[in-house]
Amino acid sequence: MIVADHLTKRYPGGFDAVKAVSFEIGAGDMVFITGHSGAGKTTLVKLIGAVERPTAGSLLVNGQNLSALRSSALPYLRRHFGLVFQDQKILFDRNVMDNVLLPLQIVGLPRREAVRRAQAALDKVGLLDREKANPIALSGGEQQRLAIARAVVNRPSVLLADEPTGNLDAESAADIMAIFESFHQVGVTVVVATHDHHWIERYRPQVLRLDHGRLA
Amino acid sequence: MTQHGAAVEGAVRRLLAAPLNTLLSLLVIGIALTLPAAGYVLLDNLREVGKSASGVQQISLFMAVDADRKAVAEIESRLGQAGAGKWRFVPKEDALKHLKGNEGMAEIVASLPRNPLPDAFIVEPADAAPEKLEALRQTMAGWPRVAHVQLDSAWVKRFDAFLRLGKLAVTLLAALFAAGLVAVTFNTIRLQVMAQAAEIELARLIGATDAFIRRPFYYFGALQGALGGLLAAALVAVAVRVLAGPVAELAALYGGAFILRGPGLVDAGLLAGVGAVLGWLGAQLSVSLSLRRFG
Ligand SMILES: Nc1ncnc2c1ncn2[C@@H]1O[C@H](COP(=O)(O)OP(=O)(O)O)[C@@H](O)[C@H]1O
Ligand SMILES: [Mg+2]
Numbered sequence: 001m002i003v004a005d006h007l008t009k010r011y012p013g014g015f016d017a018v019k020a021v022s023f024e025i026g027a028g029d030m031v032f033i034t035g036h037s038g039a040g041k042t043t044l045v046k047l048i049g050a051v052e053r054p055t056a057g058s059l060l061v062n063g064q065n066l067s068a069l070r071s072s073a074l075p076y077l078r079r080h081f082g083l084v085f086q087d088q089k090i091l092f093d094r095n096v097m098d099n100v101l102l103p104l105q106i107v108g109l110p111r112r113e114a115v116r117r118a119q120a121a122l123d124k125v126g127l128l129d130r131e132k133a134n135p136i137a138l139s140g141g142e143q144q145r146l147a148i149a150r151a152v153v154n155r156p157s158v159l160l161a162d163e164p165t166g167n168l169d170a171e172s173a174a175d176i177m178a179i180f181e182s183f184h185q186v187g188v189t190v191v192v193a194t195h196d197h198h199w200i201e202r203y204r205p206q207v208l209r210l211d212h213g214r215l216a
Numbered sequence: 217m218t219q220h221g222a223a224v225e226g227a228v229r230r231l232l233a234a235p236l237n238t239l240l241s242l243l244v245i246g247i248a249l250t251l252p253a254a255g256y257v258l259l260d261n262l263r264e265v266g267k268s269a270s271g272v273q274q275i276s277l278f279m280a281v282d283a284d285r286k287a288v289a290e291i292e293s294r295l296g297q298a299g300a301g302k303w304r305f306v307p308k309e310d311a312l313k314h315l316k317g318n319e320g321m322a323e324i325v326a327s328l329p330r331n332p333l334p335d336a337f338i339v340e341p342a343d344a345a346p347e348k349l350e351a352l353r354q355t356m357a358g359w360p361r362v363a364h365v366q367l368d369s370a371w372v373k374r375f376d377a378f379l380r381l382g383k384l385a386v387t388l389l390a391a392l393f394a395a396g397l398v399a400v401t402f403n404t405i406r407l408q409v410m411a412q413a414a415e416i417e418l419a420r421l422i423g424a425t426d427a428f429i430r431r432p433f434y435y436f437g438a439l440q441g442a443l444g445g446l447l448a449a450a451l452v453a454v455a456v457r458v459l460a461g462p463v464a465e466l467a468a469l470y471g472g473a474f475i476l477r478g479p480g481l482v483d484a485g486l487l488a489g490v491g492a493v494l495g496w497l498g499a500q501l502s503v504s505l506s507l508r509r510f511g
Contacts, residue, residue, distance in 0.1 A: 051421050078423035089418045102415075106424045108219045 001027045001189065002048060002158070006057035009043050017043040019213040020057060025191065025206070027157070030184040032200055033193040035210035041193035042086055044210065045162045048191060049081045050074055062157075079107060082151030084161035086193075088143060090135045096122065096146055097131040103154045121153040122146075125179055141172030148179055158189040165196060177203070219428065227435035230408065237404075238440070244400050245444025245491065250451045252390035253479065253487055257452055259382050261476055262375075273349065273368065275300075277337040277356055280363045281308075287361035288335055294359055300352060301342035308333045334363060394494055397444065401437045401498025408433065409506035416507070426507075433503045434496055441495020442488040449484035 002025040009018040018040045025031050033041045046052040047059060050066055059066040061077065069077065091099055100121055104114035122128045125145035130138065135146055144164055151159060161180065165173035177199055184190045192205075200207060209216045231238045279288060288305070295303050311333040316325045341349060349367055356365045409416065416429055456478030463476045479487070 049421075072425075075420075075423045075425045078421070083422060085421070089414070089421070091415055091418065093415075102419065103422050105222055106419060106422065106428055108222075111222075 001025065001062055003060040004047075004057065005059075007044075007047060007054055007059050008056035009040075009047055009052060010055040017213055018047065018210075021208075021210075021213075021215050022057075023208055023215065025189060027189055028184070028187045029189055030181075030203060030205040031189075031191045031208060032203075032205045033191065033208045033210060034195055034197070034200070035216075036195065038212075039210040040213040041195075041210055042162050043213075044208070045083075045160050045191065045193050048158070049083050049160045050077045051083070079103075079154060080157055082154065082156035082159045084144075084147045084151045084159070084164050086162040086166065088147045090143055090146060090150075092134065092136050094134075095131065096127060096133050096135055096138070099135060099146060100150050100153050103150060107154060118149075118153055121149040124152070124182075125149045139172070141168050141175060144168060144172070144176055145179065148176070152183065152188075156188070158191065159183055161190075161192045163193055163195070165194065165199075220431070223431040224435050224439075226432040227439050230432070230436055231439065241400060241404050241440055242444050242447055245397050245441060245495075246447030246451060248393040248396045248400070249445055249448035249487060249491060252386055252393055253448050253452045253483075254455060255382070255386035255389055257456065257477070257479055257483075259379060259386060262379060262382070264477070273341060275339040275341060275349065275353060275356070276366045276368060277339060277362060278364045278366070279335040280361050281332065281334045283335060283361040283363075291337065291359055291362065295337065295339065298352070298355065299342065300356075301340050303337050303339040306336045306338060308335050311336065394490075397441060397491065397494045398498040398501070401441060401495045402502040404440065405433050405437055405499045405502035406506050408436070409503065429507065430503050434499045437495035437497075437499025437502075438492040439495070441491035441493070441498075443491070444495070445487035445489070445491025446484060448491070449479050449487045453478045453484075 004021055004023050006020040006022055007018060008016060008020055010016045021044065033044055035041055043052065047054060047066075048061075050061070050069075054067045057067075061080065064077065066077070091102070097115070097118055100118040101114055104117060109117070119128060119131065122131055125148050127138075127142060127145055127149060130142065135143060138146060148161070148164070151161070159180065164176050164180070168176065173196075180190050180192060181203060190205075192199075277291070279291070292305065308331050312325060312331050315333070316322050339352075341352060343349075353365045353367045356362060419429055456476055460476045460478075
């Protein structure tokens with residue numbers, strides 16, 4: 001369902017962060033993107049999530065070619081993905097519930113149904129009792145779980161996470177990875193960028209190893 | 217539909233979230249709209265005055281101060297021959313008596329060595345067409361011992377010209393303050409976009425359309441403008457209320473029954489509408505420029 005063919009991303013300034021990368025990710029797969037810092041993991045996650053657009057090669061998502069897509073169609077494509085950003089992008093001007101509601105407001109879900117869905121998502125990550133809290137009051141692990149709840153609340157077919165265990169202690173990190181595994185178990189395609197090999201041994205996912213923008 | 221509802225809700229929430237800012241913006245917008253609105257109300261009222269006055273057409277013919285009875289009789293016969301219409305002779309003694317009856321004037325008149333007033337005829341012309349009046353005026357001015365002929369419709373014409381000038385001034389003022397309103401909205405929205413950069417960036421990344429991001433700002437601008445318009449209507453209404461008493465007294469002094477009319481519901485609605493449109497415009501400009509950096 002995700003097919004990259006000589007996928008390339010050249011940033012303005014001329015630097016190729018991802019170079020002619022080809023791979024396939026099937027529906028329901030669990031894929032880890034690994035590599036050293038600066039290898040291009042974040043860039044690849046952004047390409048798959050239609051946040052960045054390829055500068056060469058092709059990327060097909062559910063048969064749609066991302067390079068050929070009109071800009072006005074991008075928002076709708078992005079809704080297929082649940083993104084957990086490296087910097088989380090949690091909004092601290094509103095409570096936990098309102099953070100999770102945002103993606104549902106974007107798709108125009110009626111309020112009552114949206115609240116129900118948001119509560120279900122918070123329940124899945126074990127944050128239901130914190131829905132009224134301000135995210136600033138959450139621990140690092142809890143904030144990451146909030147970011148995951150927001151990513152999955154729209155029931156995306158693909159869950160994309162960029163170094164979701166980066167700043168967490170071992171126990172919180174294990175919780176987070178267990179949550180991704182549980183989504184994988186129910187058929188969600190899960191793509192996780194990480195430079196932590198520990199999880200690869202544990203979950204035995206498909207691995208895309210990047211080295212200076214190329215697949216190694 | 218739910219999207220628009222949510223956007224309106226969001227706009228109201230943003231208005232309420234910073235009550236002091238909202239109040240200040242509303243005051244600026246309200247006052248900006250008040251000046252042209254007040255000017256418009258004033259012109260509207262003056263137009264009413266002009267209408268009620270323009271019905272009376274008369275010509276005042278003043279004799280030279282030292283004109284004698286014979287000269288007056290000569291004019292009277294000429295008026296008859298000219299078929300000028302109805303006329304009334306006002307001897308200078310009567311005019312002086314009338315003036316004496318006027319409070320405050322009595323002493324001044326008494327101190328005069330002799331009557332400074334001329335004899336006069338007040339003519340109500342049979343034909344009140346402006347060009348006929350003007351022709352009559354010129355004929356009369358040529359008669360012997362006639363000092364001055366005044367067409368009393370002349371002031372109506374002057375008044376009309378004044379009204380036109382006033383209308384132009386109010387229009388310019390309105391354009392100026394409309395631009396001001398757009399600018400105020402522009403700035404408010406720009407600050408909001410900056411304050412909500414994180415939300416806007418995130419929303420973009422997770423599939424928000426351009427319209428979804430812009431809509432709440434548009435509604436905010438329109439809502440703020442509409443409220444400012446209503447505030448302006450209220451300010452003008454209060455001013456009219458305060459001025460109505462004195463103006464009515466003044467009008468009574470001149471024998472008129474003139475009531476200062478304030479802005480009605482329609483005017484208030486119009487002001488709110490104009491405010492909303494201008495606010496929407498300011499928001500549109502602001503959002504278009506401010507969102508550029510979000511790509
Ligand atoms: N917006 C950008 N503009 C220019 N260069 C960038 C940009 N984002 C990332 N890069 C460069 O691309 C390379 C890959 O970055 P990134 O994808 O973040 O790697 P990783 O996530 O594996 O650390 C790095 O050398 C980085 O400096
Ligand atoms: Mg990275």
